Amino acid sequence: xxxxxxxxxxxxxxxxxxxxxxxxxxxxxxxxxxxxxxxxxxxxxxxxxxxxxxxxxxxxxxxxxxxxxxxxxxxxxxxxxxxxxxxxxxxxxxxxxxxxxxxxxxxxxxxxxxxxxxxxxxxxxxxxxxxx
Numbered sequence: 001x002x003x004x005x006x007x008x009x010x011x012x013x014x015x016x017x018x019x020x021x022x023x024x025x026x027x028x029x030x031x032x033x034x035x036x037x038x039x040x041x042x043x044x045x046x047x048x049x050x051x052x053x054x055x056x057x058x059x060x061x062x063x064x065x066x067x068x069x070x071x072x073x074x075x076x077x078x079x080x081x082x083x084x085x086x087x088x089x090x091x092x093x094x095x096x097x098x099x100x101x102x103x104x105x106x107x108x109x110x111x112x113x114x115x116x117x118x119x120x121x122x123x124x125x126x127x128x129x130x131x132x
Contacts, residue, residue: 024056
């Protein structure tokens with residue numbers, strides 16, 4: 001290891017070892033923080049119980065729409081939603097070329113957490129629905 005890049009390589013090694021919080025740990029931290037029961041969360045998110053139970057496994061990576069549905073069910077603000085998405089390697093874009101993301105961002109910023117309401121708007125634009 002060259003001394004010039006040893007600090008860099010060491011940081012890369014640590015990051016690749018998977019140290020730190022996982023998506024699963026972060027999701028269940030939010031659930032506990034909000035004082036909710038698992039059943040409340042997966043029902044609000046319109047997620048099947050079996051699908052939700054898979055999320056208990058460290059290393060499980062749900063789809064982006066499922067994470068968004070969970071964020072709405074947990075009534076996470078924008079920063080919390082972006083944080084939760086990032087633990088699974090996702091994000092949201094405010095670009096007009098990403099209408100699904102724009103609708104989700106607007107729902108969160110306007111505290112419109114009802115998935116049926118968000119899905120109604122997504123449906124008007126013929127975009128994929130959440131929790132289905």
